[in-house]
Amino acid sequence: xxxxxxxxxxxxxxxxxxxxxxxxxxxxxxxxxxxxxxxxxxxxxxxxxxx
Amino acid sequence: xxxxxxxxxxxxxxxxxxxxxxxxxxxxxxxxxxxxxxxxxxxxxxxxxxxxxxxxxxxxxxxxxxxxxxxxxxxxxxxxxxxxxxxxxxxxxxxxxxxxxxxxxxxxxxxxxxxxxxxxxxxxxxxxxxxxxxxxxxxxxxxxxxxxxxxxxxxxxxxxxxxxxxxxxxxxxxxxxxxxxxxxxxxxxxxxxxxxxxxxxxxxxxxxxxxxxxxxxxxxxxxxxxxxxxxxxxxxxxxxxxxxxxxxxxxxxxxxxxxxxx
Numbered sequence: 001x002x003x004x005x006x007x008x009x010x011x012x013x014x015x016x017x018x019x020x021x022x023x024x025x026x027x028x029x030x031x032x033x034x035x036x037x038x039x040x041x042x043x044x045x046x047x048x049x050x051x
Numbered sequence: 052x053x054x055x056x057x058x059x060x061x062x063x064x065x066x067x068x069x070x071x072x073x074x075x076x077x078x079x080x081x082x083x084x085x086x087x088x089x090x091x092x093x094x095x096x097x098x099x100x101x102x103x104x105x106x107x108x109x110x111x112x113x114x115x116x117x118x119x120x121x122x123x124x125x126x127x128x129x130x131x132x133x134x135x136x137x138x139x140x141x142x143x144x145x146x147x148x149x150x151x152x153x154x155x156x157x158x159x160x161x162x163x164x165x166x167x168x169x170x171x172x173x174x175x176x177x178x179x180x181x182x183x184x185x186x187x188x189x190x191x192x193x194x195x196x197x198x199x200x201x202x203x204x205x206x207x208x209x210x211x212x213x214x215x216x217x218x219x220x221x222x223x224x225x226x227x228x229x230x231x232x233x234x235x236x237x238x239x240x241x242x243x244x245x246x247x248x249x250x251x252x253x254x255x256x257x258x259x260x261x262x263x264x265x266x267x268x269x270x271x272x273x274x275x276x277x278x279x280x281x282x283x284x285x286x287x288x289x290x291x292x293x294x295x296x297x298x299x300x301x302x303x304x305x306x307x308x309x310x311x312x313x
Binding site: 022 | 117118119121122125126129164165168171172175176179180182183281284285288289291292295296299300304305308309311312
């Protein structure tokens with residue numbers, strides 16, 4: 001039995017899981033920054049309309 | 052004489068205490084770790100490239116297992132990290148519960164997904180190593196089963212944390228679960244000694260040396276150090292995002308985003 005496919009499979013799974021684990025918080029950060037910007041805009045616009 | 056030593060040591064001790072206090076401040080933590088993280092990723096990248104080159108290219112094939120032993124360079128560091136991260140999560144959870152330190156709650160909860168990822172990789176790569184070595188992908192022996200329980204514990208901590216709306220209450224409940232689950236750690240470690248398992252015993256010991264050839268051992272040790280940098284970078288990145296999410300109405304976060312938008 002050739003061992004090469006098992007080695008490739010192990011490193012492929014590892015790479016996918018570790019990449020996903022490293023990139024997932026960056027996507028969450030982007031979404032959090034978008035929410036904060038929206039909140040700031042809302043607060044500023046409500047401040048303008050209610051002097 | 053002794054007085055001189057005490058006087059000399061005092062500023063150093065104060066600097067360490069000051070640093071720990073500063074790390075408890077969200078704006079300072081966010082700023083400091085933002086500068087630190089790229090360097091941690093860089094060290095991780097260099098060590099991983101070096102370790103994998105030595106392990107996958109330079110190390111000779113094993114006389115018994117052939118080429119399949121090369122799975123060790125991802126499986127063993129992942130398995131070690133799965134336990135180390137759980138230990139650190141439980142310790143941080145304990146500090147968070149006893150002293151109510153918010154940054155510790157955030158760090159403990161940010162550890163869980165990274166630990167779950169390492170446990171998943173350890174289980175899958177172990178299974179892929181088991182097929183050519185043992186002739187089977189899975190057996191319900193003590194080591195494999197207790198490692199699977201560890202994955203469920205991580206998932207349980209993450210699930211409990213997301214099930215409660217108020218973040219601090221959620222973190223305290225999840226930290227308590229993490230502490231209770233720590234009982235599984237000695238079971239995983241000693242399973243190969245306590246029970247007759249298909250999984251082999253330890254090949255490396257901190258006290259009793261190693262029965263692996265140095266040409267195979269060094270890449271493993273380099274990879275074991277590299278994954279610690281991966282954990283550090285990933286943990287700090289996740290903690291920063293949680294801070295942004297929890298403090299989105301606070302002045303320091305809004306000022307930070309305003310400055311970036313300019």
